[in-house]
Amino acid sequence: MQAVFYHRHHHGMTLPSISIPFSVFLQFNGKNESRKKRIVGNRSVRASSSSSSSASPWHDWWKPETPAPCLSDVLWPSAGAFAAMAIMGRVDQMLAPKGLSMTIAPFGAVSAVLFAAPTSPGARKYNMFVAQIGCAFIGVLAFFIFGPGWLSRSTALAASIAFMIYTRSTHPPAASLPLLFIDGAKLHHLHLWYALFPGATGCILLCLIQEIVAYMKENYKF
Numbered sequence: 001m002q003a004v005f006y007h008r009h010h011h012g013m014t015l016p017s018i019s020i021p022f023s024v025f026l027q028f029n030g031k032n033e034s035r036k037k038r039i040v041g042n043r044s045v046r047a048s049s050s051s052s053s054s055a056s057p058w059h060d061w062w063k064p065e066t067p068a069p070c071l072s073d074v075l076w077p078s079a080g081a082f083a084a085m086a087i088m089g090r091v092d093q094m095l096a097p098k099g100l101s102m103t104i105a106p107f108g109a110v111s112a113v114l115f116a117a118p119t120s121p122g123a124r125k126y127n128m129f130v131a132q133i134g135c136a137f138i139g140v141l142a143f144f145i146f147g148p149g150w151l152s153r154s155t156a157l158a159a160s161i162a163f164m165i166y167t168r169s170t171h172p173p174a175a176s177l178p179l180l181f182i183d184g185a186k187l188h189h190l191h192l193w194y195a196l197f198p199g200a201t202g203c204i205l206l207c208l209i210q211e212i213v214a215y216m217k218e219n220y221k222f
Helices: 022-054 058-062 071-098 106-116 125-146 150-167 172-183 185-195 199-219
Strands: 002-005 018-021
Touching: 071 106, 071 199, 106 172, 106 199, 125 150, 125 172, 125 185, 125 199, 150 172, 172 185, 185 199
Parallel strands: none
Antiparallel strands: 002 018
């Protein structure tokens, strides 16, 4: 069976008829119809997805992304943070006669990153130690060049952010180390040792405690 297409006249001329097998005609027509259905289906999917996203209630923005954690996932990180600050407090008592202190405010932010978000980029060991050492050194250098004041703080913070971006070692708590040194008169006597103490030294202790917390979370759930 064949499908025949006739062309009667074209500029006064009679053109020959075109004859193709009917099965080929059905196959071509079927492909055309399926292509149309796919296009219509894709448009309907996009329309439904856009309408569903636009129709989502505004209060969904304030909901957490993950379900509520179990009790052990709350207890072990909190216990780790408590142990870290307790140990640092004990070290402070031992270092007090020498006028040194290990407990600094940025360690609160470091503890939150390590214990509450251990899989985040800021919790990577490379990010932590490179940023802690580099930003602390930048703070010392800015203080020696510009002295205390807004220019020193602004320059140190800008240089610290540029350093973390360039070295791909983003660790947000480290950005506070330059400001802490510039405004903390009790830290000025450390000079370049500030690049290693208390920032990088304290992070070693926090990393050890983080390993214990990770083990407890994995093996003791309740």
